Amino acid sequence: MLKIFNTLTKKKEEFIPVEEGKAKIYVCGPTVYNFFHIGNARPFITYDIVRKYLEFLGYDVTYVMNLTDIDDKIINRAIEEKISTEEVAEKYTAEFFKDIDELRIKRADVYPKATDHIKEMIQMVETLIEKGFAYESKGDVYFNIPQNKEYGKLSGKILEELQASERTATGSGKKNDLDFTLWKSAKPNEPAWESPWGKGRPGWHLECSAMSTKYLGETFDIHGGGTDLVFPHHENEIAQSECTFGKQFVNYWMHNGMLNLNDEKMSKSLGNFFTTREVLGKFLGESVRMLMIQKHYRSPIAYSFERLEEAQSSVERITSTYKRGLEKLNGNLEGGDEVFAQRIEQFKEGMNDDFNTAKGMSIVFEAVKEVNILLSKLNLNETEKNILVGEIKFIEKTDKIFDVILKKEEEGGGKFGEVMKILIKLRKKLRAKKDWELSDYLRDELEKINILIQDTPNGTKWDIKK
Numbered sequence: 001m002l003k004i005f006n007t008l009t010k011k012k013e014e015f016i017p018v019e020e021g022k023a024k025i026y027v028c029g030p031t032v033y034n035f036f037h038i039g040n041a042r043p044f045i046t047y048d049i050v051r052k053y054l055e056f057l058g059y060d061v062t063y064v065m066n067l068t069d070i071d072d073k074i075i076n077r078a079i080e081e082k083i084s085t086e087e088v089a090e091k092y093t094a095e096f097f098k099d100i101d102e103l104r105i106k107r108a109d110v111y112p113k114a115t116d117h118i119k120e121m122i123q124m125v126e127t128l129i130e131k132g133f134a135y136e137s138k139g140d141v142y143f144n145i146p147q148n149k150e151y152g153k154l155s156g157k158i159l160e161e162l163q164a165s166e167r168t169a170t171g172s173g174k175k176n177d178l179d180f181t182l183w184k185s186a187k188p189n190e191p192a193w194e195s196p197w198g199k200g201r202p203g204w205h206l207e208c209s210a211m212s213t214k215y216l217g218e219t220f221d222i223h224g225g226g227t228d229l230v231f232p233h234h235e236n237e238i239a240q241s242e243c244t245f246g247k248q249f250v251n252y253w254m255h256n257g258m259l260n261l262n263d264e265k266m267s268k269s270l271g272n273f274f275t276t277r278e279v280l281g282k283f284l285g286e287s288v289r290m291l292m293i294q295k296h297y298r299s300p301i302a303y304s305f306e307r308l309e310e311a312q313s314s315v316e317r318i319t320s321t322y323k324r325g326l327e328k329l330n331g332n333l334e335g336g337d338e339v340f341a342q343r344i345e346q347f348k349e350g351m352n353d354d355f356n357t358a359k360g361m362s363i364v365f366e367a368v369k370e371v372n373i374l375l376s377k378l379n380l381n382e383t384e385k386n387i388l389v390g391e392i393k394f395i396e397k398t399d400k401i402f403d404v405i406l407k408k409e410e411e412g413g414g415k416f417g418e419v420m421k422i423l424i425k426l427r428k429k430l431r432a433k434k435d436w437e438l439s440d441y442l443r444d445e446l447e448k449i450n451i452l453i454q455d456t457p458n459g460t461k462w463d464i465k466k
């Protein structure tokens, strides 16, 4: 029985989906104005594993992640780069996909863009005004917080407490200082859409309410994000959705802990390695996954090169053990059912306890240890062979969730392998033309990102530096 820690009730609860056999998940996605921060890789990986584990349990999962493509940050970036906001969003959406592919994150079923759903958002605001939960003021529309008696139920913040902490914003047009923007009137030269309140654009909180309910229904199963989003973002999402539809918005609220890089010494030693792209220039996507998986998703993670290096050696260990195990068996995975079933039981016991990946991964490493003992023997009897098969099958099965075994090095392994083939061909052509300068340049640049090119009597080979 799967249990999930629900931020809404502050308890671990049995997972009972709205529709039997189906799981509907919404996760707050990136604002596509930049390469994403390594801290944001954590929710992306966390909910990728949540999704893959639910699929492993047999659920038919629908996974939705929004792309915020209109926002102050995007407008500022457009001015900075002297391109349109659409071009900014398009450019960084493409970069986002490159990074999540490297992190071996399965693509969501839908990536709704805010600008494609202005109509749905306007409809929601109209309903909220009609029902007395929102009001217009000088072309802006605000959510009237005191009208929503349940406001604060997710974050546990009490209304009076919130009011006491806010200073009076004079001349803002708000009735209450806490009221948040649903619709923002347009400033000159900003992208804007027609609305009943004049030209403007939606507030950030609104897009998640409008798009999650559009694709997953008015009540759906799981909403995920980082703990930094509990207040005000998720609190506001609940207020908007529940006041619009008059029913529970989300049954299970999940929040992952932060990747901690606040330590000054740590920040300094990390230099510029703050975007996922920069980290992926030095470490494998699988290693970043391993770093996250080896901790429970709700615990904070201290981020450092040392931790990433440790994670990378764990990735190398599991990969080499798995591959050597397969070799020893000549790829024949018949039998081993009992060992396999036992391991799966242990694994599920860990994972069913609020997706305890640290526990789940420790079971995988027990299997790795067992395989290594068997591999050290010259000949295996039937019983040992059977155990080896069971353990290898188990490692293979759980890797459908964790995805940490290296697959890139294999011939033609994914897009990465294909790109390497093209680069090697290009280098061969350069060498044939005796363009040593460019061919060496290509080799040296690849080496800088830990890809080694070697010319052997059997042709040119490439490998990832260990």
Ligand SMILES: [Zn+2]
Pocket (backbone or CB within 6 Å): 027, 028, 029, 208, 233, 237
């Ligand atoms: Zn959101």
